[in-house]
Every structure is written in structure tokens, then in C-alpha cells.
Amino acid sequence: MKIVIIDYGAGNIQSIKFAIERLGYEAILSSDPAEIKTADKVIFPGVGEASSAMKMLKSTGLDKLIPTLEQPVLGICLGMQLMCTYCEEGDTDGLGIFHANVVKFDNKLKVPQIGWNKIYDLKSPLFSGISEGEFVYLVHSFYVKECSETISSTEYGVEYTSAIQKDNFYGVQFHPEKSSEAGEKILGNFLKLEVRN
Amino acid sequence: MLTKRIIPCLDIKDGRTVKGVNFIDLRDAGDPVELAEIYAKSGADELVFLDISATEEKRKTLADLVRRVAEKVNIPFTVGGGISSIEDVDILLKNGADKVSINSSAFKKPNLINELAAKFGSQCITVAIDAKQVNGEWLVHLVGGKVPTDVNLFQWAKEVEERGAGEILFTSMNNDGTKEGFANKALAVLSSDLNIPIIASGGAGTMQHFTDAFIKGKADAALAASVFHFKEIEIKDLKEELRRNGVEVRL
Numbered sequence: 001m002k003i004v005i006i007d008y009g010a011g012n013i014q015s016i017k018f019a020i021e022r023l024g025y026e027a028i029l030s031s032d033p034a035e036i037k038t039a040d041k042v043i044f045p046g047v048g049e050a051s052s053a054m055k056m057l058k059s060t061g062l063d064k065l066i067p068t069l070e071q072p073v074l075g076i077c078l079g080m081q082l083m084c085t086y087c088e089e090g091d092t093d094g095l096g097i098f099h100a101n102v103v104k105f106d107n108k109l110k111v112p113q114i115g116w117n118k119i120y121d122l123k124s125p126l127f128s129g130i131s132e133g134e135f136v137y138l139v140h141s142f143y144v145k146e147c148s149e150t151i152s153s154t155e156y157g158v159e160y161t162s163a164i165q166k167d168n169f170y171g172v173q174f175h176p177e178k179s180s181e182a183g184e185k186i187l188g189n190f191l192k193l194e195v196r197n
Numbered sequence: 198m199l200t201k202r203i204i205p206c207l208d209i210k211d212g213r214t215v216k217g218v219n220f221i222d223l224r225d226a227g228d229p230v231e232l233a234e235i236y237a238k239s240g241a242d243e244l245v246f247l248d249i250s251a252t253e254e255k256r257k258t259l260a261d262l263v264r265r266v267a268e269k270v271n272i273p274f275t276v277g278g279g280i281s282s283i284e285d286v287d288i289l290l291k292n293g294a295d296k297v298s299i300n301s302s303a304f305k306k307p308n309l310i311n312e313l314a315a316k317f318g319s320q321c322i323t324v325a326i327d328a329k330q331v332n333g334e335w336l337v338h339l340v341g342g343k344v345p346t347d348v349n350l351f352q353w354a355k356e357v358e359e360r361g362a363g364e365i366l367f368t369s370m371n372n373d374g375t376k377e378g379f380a381n382k383a384l385a386v387l388s389s390d391l392n393i394p395i396i397a398s399g400g401a402g403t404m405q406h407f408t409d410a411f412i413k414g415k416a417d418a419a420l421a422a423s424v425f426h427f428k429e430i431e432i433k434d435l436k437e438e439l440r441r442n443g444v445e446v447r448l
Contacts, residue, residue, distance in 0.1 A: 012294075049318060110417065113199055114202075114394050116202070117198065135447040141319070175273070180271050
């Protein structure tokens with residue numbers, strides 16, 4: 001199986017590569033459209049600020065490529081947020097795959113939210129074998145609002161989308177590569193998804 | 198609900214763990230990677246590696262260590278000690294660190310916080326502050342607490358937040374090493390004044406001390422070294438006790 005982690009200069013992707021290796025697979029880092037298109041699974045990571053990450057995607061043409069992918073794609077953290085319609089951070093449009101907006105947590109809360117929180121209302125093969133209320137590790141200041149594509153929710157002052165899916169596109173706000181055994185299980189579930197023909 | 202975090206801290210010198218480690222089931226008590234794996238399995242929420250070496254090879258050794266930890270450990274970890282530039286941070290994050298902790302370098306050149314937050318995002322920039330209460334006033338100290346300044350802890354903490362730090366690691370030098378509990382009053386002031394998470398450090402001796410740091414001190418996370426290294430407190434027992442006391446934790 002060919003697993004490609006999209007490398008567009010945004011954030012810590014080494015940890016995702018290592019987590020995939022711990023599961024017994026190999027992953028390559030690439031920004032080459034040909035490599036990405038021919039992958040069986042694509043991981044779209046992201047850490048940092050939304051508008052500058054979008055600029056990096058646009059400068060490489062990846063903003064056009066990603067929405068056309070037909071194999072399973074997993075956006076992680078900022079990667080998931082960039083797959084939405086609009087990001088309040090840096091006032092930027094996203095890739096428009098998920099029909100949701102990304103907004104900032106209330107000022108009354110400590111921001112960023114850093115630490116372990118629960119995921120619930122789990123609705124996807126991504127969570128096969130994962131219990132309701134499982135803990136995952138999150139670090140973020142902006143969140144995806146709940147919508148019809150939400151497949152797991154988390155509460156931090158507000159109930160928000162901690163995972164989302166539309167067709168072959170998946171997004172998780174948490175870091176599966178840093179969420180202990182539960183995170184490895186979720187990442188493993190993604191890698192085991194059947195490829196569409 | 199977001200849970201409170203328990204964070205063991207490992208002191209690193211030339212890529213090895215130093216002082217205060219007594220894990221009898223370890224093949225090699227000095228190997229930080231092995232120790233980190235054990236902590237990750239025993240329920241630690243995060244790890245902090247504090248590099249105290251001062252050799253020229255330091256940056257390379259540390260980057261190497263970070264890479265080896267990232268390969269094996271499935272929980273987040275922070276690296277601190279002598280980090281003073283964008284290049285330092287870049288190499289640590291690229292090798293798999295989730296966060297970096299800066300201390301004296303941030304105090305000497307506060308704009309470093311802004312630069313790092315802009316380049317890497319606030320979420321991976323922790324500012325560590327060592328402070329000591331002198332004649333009733335909490336004053337910031339530098340170089341591992343050896344050099345006093347005349348700057349007030351709470352003022353500096355506010356500035357650190359405004360400049361874009363993602364969290365603050367506050368060590369009370371009055372409490373550090375005493376095993377008599379965390380500096381809960383100062384912690385509570387920090388936690389109420391600031392809108393970023395506060396990690397409590399210095400003074401852990403009993404499980405009750407952790408409960409107090411979370412309830413009285415309103416801390417978001419608590420860091421300790423020797424009570425964990427010498428197995429005086431098992432993380433699992435600590436978390437069960439915290440939950441009994443009404444503190445939300447990951448179990």
C-alpha cells in the first residue's frame with residue numbers, strides 16, 4: 001500500500017510518519033502531484049496558521065489537486081480545518097470540501113485548548129473498535145462548527161466537530177499520532193479503509 | 198471536558214537521562230527513550246525533556262534524541278533547555294518534538310516569543326518562568342533560577358501571553374525540591390489573570406499536592422520529576438485519586 005503524507009512545509013509531519021511506521025506501514029513525504037495522485041491513502045497534515053498554510057497550498061497548486069482526489073484522504077488538525085469552506089483565522093477561504101466554517105473559541109476559555117478531551121457521537125468506520133468517550137489529544141485555537149458531515153463531537157465551552165467525513169474525505173481535529181493507543185487504532189482504521197474503484 | 202494533565206519531566210545531559218531515576222524494570226536507566234515509553238504506557242499525558250548539557254555538540258545530540266523519542270512515543274512531548282533561536286526550534290520540531298520550552302532566551306529577547314509564535318504557531322511555544330518570592334514579591338529568576346531579576350512574575354507572564362506564547366510552565370523556586378506542595382496562591386493568580394494554560398512545577402511530594410494544584414491553584418497541568426522517577430507516586434494511582442477528588446483526568 002502506498003501512503004503519502006502531503007509535505008507542503010506546514011508543521012510537524014515526522015511524528016505522523018513514525019506513527020504509521022509503528023503500525024507496520026511505510027509512508028512517504030511528498031508535494032509531487034503525481035505521487036499524491038497515485039497513492040492508496042493520502043494524509044494531509046497541518047500545524048500553524050490557516051492563511052499562510054493556504055498560501056503555501058496555492059503556490060504549489062495543491063489547493064486544486066486535493067479536492068479532486070478519489071482515494072481516502074485524512075486531514076489532521078489544521079489539515080482538516082483547511083478542507084472546510086472558510087477559516088476565520090487569517091480570514092481565508094478553505095478548500096471547500098466540508099460544508100462547515102472554522103471559528104475561534106470563545107475568549108472566556110483558555111485558548112489554545114491543549115490536552116486530552118473526549119470524542120463522542122462516533123459515526124464512522126474510522127472509529128471502529130473505539131468506545132464512546134475515548135480520550136484524544138488536541139491542540140487548537142479554532143474549531144469546526146457542527147454540521148451534517150460531523151462524525152464525532154467534542155465539548156470545550158461549545159460542542160464542536162472533532163471529526164468529519166464527506167465521501168472519501170476524512171478530517172480529525174485531534175492528533176491521532178499523539179493520542180496513545182486510541183489514536184493509533186483510529187489511524188490504523190483509516191489505513192484499512194477500502195480503496196474505491 | 199478537557200482533562201488536567203500529568204507531566205513527568207526528564208533531565209537530559211548529552212542525550213542521556215541524569216539524576217533521580219530509579220526504575221528497577223529498566224534495562225538502562227539512563228536511556229530517555231526507554232523511560233519515555235514507560236511513562237507513555239503508564240498514563241502520562243505529556244512528557245518534558247529538559248536538556249542541561251552545555252557542549253558544542255548539544256544541538257545535534259538533542260535533535261537526535263528528539264527523533265528517537267518521536268519514533269517510539271505516542272504521546273506529545275516538549276523539549277527545553279538552551280533554546281535561543283528560530284533555527285534551534287525549527288530543527289527540534291522537524292525531528293518530531295511537539296512543543297519547545299524557552300526560558301532565559303525569551304526574557305533576554307522577548308521578541309523571540311513573537312517570532313516563534315508567528316513562524317510555528319502559539320500552540321508549540323511554551324515559555325518557562327522560574328520565580329521566587331522575595332520580601333512578598335514574586336520575582337523572575339534566570340539561568341535555572343541562579344540569577345535574580347527585578348521583574349515581577351505576573352507582569353512578565355502577562356507579557357509572555359500577549360507576545361503569543363501558547364502556555365506557561367511556572368516553577369516556584371520556593372517550592373522546588375521541598376516536596377511540600379506547589380505554589381498554589383501564585384498559580385491561582387496566574388491562572389485567573391491569563392487566558393492560556395498554566396503548568397504547575399516545583400514542590401510535588403504527595404498525591405494531595407496535585408489535587409491542591411488543580412483545585413486551589415487552578416492549574417491546567419502539573420509537572421514533576423523525582424516523585425515519578427523514584428516511584429513514590431504511580432501515575433495511575435495519582436489519576437484515580439484525582440478523579441475521586443473531582444478532578445477530571447484521562448484514565
